[in-house]
Amino acid sequence: MTRDLRPHPDTxxxxxxxxxxxxQRTAVLNALHGRTGFTSAQELHEALEADGVTIGLTxxxxxxxxxxxxxRVDVVRDRTGExxxxxxxxxxxxHYIVCRACGLxxxxxxxxxxxxxxEVAETMGFAEVEHTVELSGxxxxxxxxxxxxxxxxxxxxxxxxxxxxxx
Amino acid sequence: MTRDLRPHPDTxxxxxxxxxxxxQRTAVLNALHGRTGFTSAQELHEALEADGVTIGLTxxxxxxxxxxxxxRVDVVRDRTGExxxxxxxxxxxxHYIVCRACGLxxxxxxxxxxxxxxEVAETMGFAEVEHTVELSGxxxxxxxxxxxxxxxxxxxxxxxxxxxxxx
DNA sequence: TACGGGGTGAAAATGATTACCATGTGCTAC
DNA sequence: GTAGCACATGGTAATCATTTTCACCCCGTA
Ligand SMILES: [Mn+2]
Ligand SMILES: [Mn+2]
Ligand SMILES: [Zn+2]
Ligand SMILES: [Zn+2]
Numbered sequence: 001m002t003r004d005l006r007p008h009p010d011t012x013x014x015x016x017x018x019x020x021x022x023x024q025r026t027a028v029l030n031a032l033h034g035r036t037g038f039t040s041a042q043e044l045h046e047a048l049e050a051d052g053v054t055i056g057l058t059x060x061x062x063x064x065x066x067x068x069x070x071x072r073v074d075v076v077r078d079r080t081g082e083x084x085x086x087x088x089x090x091x092x093x094x095h096y097i098v099c100r101a102c103g104l105x106x107x108x109x110x111x112x113x114x115x116x117x118x119e120v121a122e123t124m125g126f127a128e129v130e131h132t133v134e135l136s137g138x139x140x141x142x143x144x145x146x147x148x149x150x151x152x153x154x155x156x157x158x159x160x161x162x163x164x165x166x167x
Numbered sequence: 168m169t170r171d172l173r174p175h176p177d178t179x180x181x182x183x184x185x186x187x188x189x190x191q192r193t194a195v196l197n198a199l200h201g202r203t204g205f206t207s208a209q210e211l212h213e214a215l216e217a218d219g220v221t222i223g224l225t226x227x228x229x230x231x232x233x234x235x236x237x238x239r240v241d242v243v244r245d246r247t248g249e250x251x252x253x254x255x256x257x258x259x260x261x262h263y264i265v266c267r268a269c270g271l272x273x274x275x276x277x278x279x280x281x282x283x284x285x286e287v288a289e290t291m292g293f294a295e296v297e298h299t300v301e302l303s304g305x306x307x308x309x310x311x312x313x314x315x316x317x318x319x320x321x322x323x324x325x326x327x328x329x330x331x332x333x334x
Numbered sequence: 335t336a337c338g339g340g341g342t343g344a345a346a347a348t349g350a351t352t353a354c355c356a357t358g359t360g361c362t363a364c
Numbered sequence: 365g366t367a368g369c370a371c372a373t374g375g376t377a378a379t380c381a382t383t384t385t386c387a388c389c390c391c392g393t394a
Contacts, residue, residue, distance in 0.1 A: 017340065055343085056342060062342090080381090097293055108287045108291065116279045121302070127304055127305045130303050131303075132302075134298065137297065138295050139291075187361090189372065189373085191372085192372095224351095225374050225375080226372080336393105339392100341389080343388095344385100344386100345384100349382095351379080353377085354375100354377080356375100358371105359372070362368090364368105
């Protein structure tokens with residue numbers, strides 16, 4: 001039962017390690033670029049493995065976290081609280097509206113909210129204010145289909161938010 | 168090993184059961200009224216038991232859900248995704264700004280956001296649009312205390328969001 | 335070749351929330 | 365009142381996304 005008492009691992013996290021483009025990290029990044037909608041860590045992992053990429057779920061989570069911290073992805077939470085990631089197309093953060101039926105997502109203009117948030121922060125005397133703004137609803141196609149089929153709600157058209165509303 | 172095959176339980180959910188003011192439900196409601204800030208189901212449960220109220224955690228969750236569905240409480244999610252509830256003071260929904268250090272919460276004016284959300288819904292052609300808007304930051308007292316103590320962050324002043332900024 | 339900081343990932347731990355389901359209770363029809 | 369049933373309750377087990385652990389791998393450098 002003698003515990004392992006070797007030297008002193010001293011495995012400190014390393015405040016900010018240099019970003020090494022490993023096979024796995026590259027794969028995650030590519031996978032994200034290949035999708036237009038939001039994807040969960042687990043879905044991403046499955047997709048990667050399905051594509052023949054060998055990678056641990058842990059690594060997917062870690063990578064997504066890092067990308068989030070460095071602001072290279074946008075994150076939202078679905079109603080169960082699960083985190084969904086999306087590669088951030090342009091610079092600066094964005095807000096989206098997501099269809100609860102098919103997952104379709106589209107970026108929305110939110111300058112008004114940004115200004116409102118700043119104003120509130122000042123008024124209330126709060127610092128380092130962060131905001132969470134998420135919109136969800138039922139997109140037009142889904143609504144139509146819903147009317148047609150008076151029965152079960154239309155099954156997710158594709159994985160999660162693969163289609164786009166832009167056009 | 169013969170299973171219980173009595174009549175036919177027919178335990179259907181019951182679309183909308185009448186609200187019976189049971190001992191437990193009353194206790195939960197009271198506990199919520201006694202707090203000004205946001206509280207998690209688990210905290211509420213602990214508090215209740217501490218007050219001598221015998222109630223199951225399951226029931227607390229169920230009651231909170233019901234209150235949420237009927238719009239009698241506001242719900243936010245902290246950064247871990249945990250749901251925090253707060254008795255809704257006035258009618259109509261509200262948005263809050265919460266201090267990440269001490270939990271202090273205060274309602275904020277968000278008409279601008281409401282209008283923005285409606286506008287986006289129409290522009291994007293989405294129906295049944297719901298929105299989540301949450302602000303978090305560091306309140307003035309906490310910021311001050313933080314400057315003073317250059318060490319560990321100020322420990323939560325009290326449970327979770329008990330103090331208020333209104334005044 | 336030895337050393338050391340990153341990285342990885344299988345496996346186990348967490349922890350909030352939910353599902354089950356046997357048992358209790360408020361109401362109402364008789 | 366009392367029976368009967370829908371509604372409620374709560375202990376316990378199950379879910380399930382995310383986090384921790386920690387032994388091991390990779391690779392550039394001394
Ligand atoms: Mn924003
Ligand atoms: Mn609102
Ligand atoms: Zn849709
Ligand atoms: Zn504070």
